[in-house]
Structure formats: structure tokens, C-alpha cells
Amino acid sequence: MASTNPIFSDFTPSEHWSGHQAASSERMSLSGVLHKTAILLALFTASAACSWIEVGLFQHRGKSTALVLVLVFLAISLGGFILVRITVSMKQRSPITAPIYALLQGSVVGALSVGMDQRYPGIAIRAVGLTIAICFCLLGAYRFGLIKVTESFNKKLAVALSGVIIYYLVSFALAVTGGHTISMITGGMLGILISMIIVVIAGMGLISNFDLAAQCSKERFPKYMEWYAAMGLLIALVWLYLETLDLLSKSRKAAGQ
Numbered sequence: 001m002a003s004t005n006p007i008f009s010d011f012t013p014s015e016h017w018s019g020h021q022a023a024s025s026e027r028m029s030l031s032g033v034l035h036k037t038a039i040l041l042a043l044f045t046a047s048a049a050c051s052w053i054e055v056g057l058f059q060h061r062g063k064s065t066a067l068v069l070v071l072v073f074l075a076i077s078l079g080g081f082i083l084v085r086i087t088v089s090m091k092q093r094s095p096i097t098a099p100i101y102a103l104l105q106g107s108v109v110g111a112l113s114v115g116m117d118q119r120y121p122g123i124a125i126r127a128v129g130l131t132i133a134i135c136f137c138l139l140g141a142y143r144f145g146l147i148k149v150t151e152s153f154n155k156k157l158a159v160a161l162s163g164v165i166i167y168y169l170v171s172f173a174l175a176v177t178g179g180h181t182i183s184m185i186t187g188g189m190l191g192i193l194i195s196m197i198i199v200v201i202a203g204m205g206l207i208s209n210f211d212l213a214a215q216c217s218k219e220r221f222p223k224y225m226e227w228y229a230a231m232g233l234l235i236a237l238v239w240l241y242l243e244t245l246d247l248l249s250k251s252r253k254a255a256g257q
């Protein structure tokens with residue numbers, strides 16, 4: 001089984017189950033994955049809300065405070081990345097690392113959202129609503145067989161994701177070397193089109209990850225792998241939200257609002 005999500009990249013039954021029989025209550029199930037995902041989303045939302053409030057309180061306290069906040073959130077982002085790597089290496093720790101990751105990621109996304117919302121009032125709640133709508137539409141299409149996840153699907157998705165990564169790297173390099181150059185790529189209708197494509201890719205990635213979690217739930221995985229799979233789904237959902245937020249911001253900017 002393969003996936004573009006780092007959490008699911010080596011999700012193989014043989015690694016986690018020795019082949020002996022176990023009670024069904026000790027096995028991973030799709031309902032368990034969805035339940036754990038709901039818990040992580042609740043933690044993520046609570047953390048994002050707290051971050052939103054805290055950043056709002058500190059926004060008028062000068063540049064030095066803003067710099068401290070930026071450094072803090074950069075450190076939190078690095079901590080989240082480290083947690084992902086630890087979880088991939090020690091999957092049995094996922095019942096602990098996944099909730100912590102949700103809290104850390106929520107604080108960072110909350111801070112980014114309030115910054116966007118201050119620039120474009122109301123954009124954050126619209127991004128949340130659009131992300132939820134996209135998820136329901138995609139999962140509905142998957143449920144009724146309109147989207148079929150095959151080996152060919154995942155290979156094409158991996159190629160598309162490689163293109164997105166290259167785009168991110170080029171954008172970062174241009175942003176460091178010259179702001180005028182990056183605005184030519186990411187601004188205007190071209191930037192909106194690129195963001196729309198990335199949103200589609202992020203959505204397809206979510207479906208691929210959900211399908212893989214569903215397939216793995218049929219195997220003899222241990223119960224703690226529900227947390228592991230839920231963390232992978234949270235990563236996909238957060239990416240989809242951030243890209244949706246970016247798309248809406250570019251649309252508002254192009255509209256002159």
C-alpha cells in the first residue's frame with residue numbers, strides 16, 4: 001500500500017501484526033479511525049480557537065511582541081514536524097503523539113487564520129465552510145463510486161504532488177530573492193488557477209488517504225493504528241483547509257477587496 005501522505009507512506013500490515021489471532025476489539029476498524037479523527041479535529045479546533053484569541057489580544061502590542069509570536073509559532077511548527085517523524089518511526093506512540101500534534105497544529109493554523117481574517121474580514125469562516133463542503137462532496141463521490149482509488153490513481157496523484165512540492169520550493173526561493181518575481185507567479189488569475197489546481201490535488205489526496213485507511217481497517221492491524229491513521233487524515237484535512245484559505249485570499253485580492 002502506498003500513499004502521498006508521510007503518515008501512510010509505509011502503512012503495511014506485515015510490519016504491525018505478527019500474524020497471530022486477536023480479539024476483534026483489539027483490531028483497527030474504520031469506525032474507530034473516524035472516531036479518533038473526530039477527537040483530533042476537536043482538539044485541533046479548540047487549539048485553533050485559543051490561538052485565534054491570543055493572537056488577537058497581542059496584535060496591538062508592538063513589533064517586538066509580533067516577532068516573539070512569529071518565533072514561537074515557527075518553533076511550534078518545527079515541533080509538529082518532529083512529532084510526525086517520531087510517529088512514523090514509532091507508530092505505537094501515536095495515541096500520545098497524534099493528540100499533541102493536533103494541539104500544536106491547531107495553534108499554528110489558528111494564528112495564520114486570524115492574520116488572514118484581519119486582512120480579509122470573514123475569510124477564515126468561509127474557508128472552513130468551503131473545506132467542509134469539499135470534504136462532503138468528495139467523500140460522497142467516493143462512497144457512490146464516482147471516484148475510484150486505484151494504483152494508477154495514486155501514481156498520478158504522487159506525480160501531481162511532486163509538482164506541488166516543486167511549486168512550493170520555487171515560490172519560496174523567489175520570495176527570498178525577489179518579491180516582484182513571486183507576485184508574477186502567485187498573483188492574479190494565474191495564481192488563482194494554480195491554487196484551484198492545488199486544492200483539487202489536496203482533495204484527491206484526502207480521498208486517497210481515506211481509502212487507504214479503509215483498506216487497512218480490513219487487515220489485522222492493532223488498535224493503536226486508528227490513532228495513526230487519524231493523524232494522517234488530519235494532516236490531509238489541514239492541508240486542504242490551508243490551500244482553500246489561500247485560494248480565497250487570492251480571489252479577494254484579485255477582486256480588490
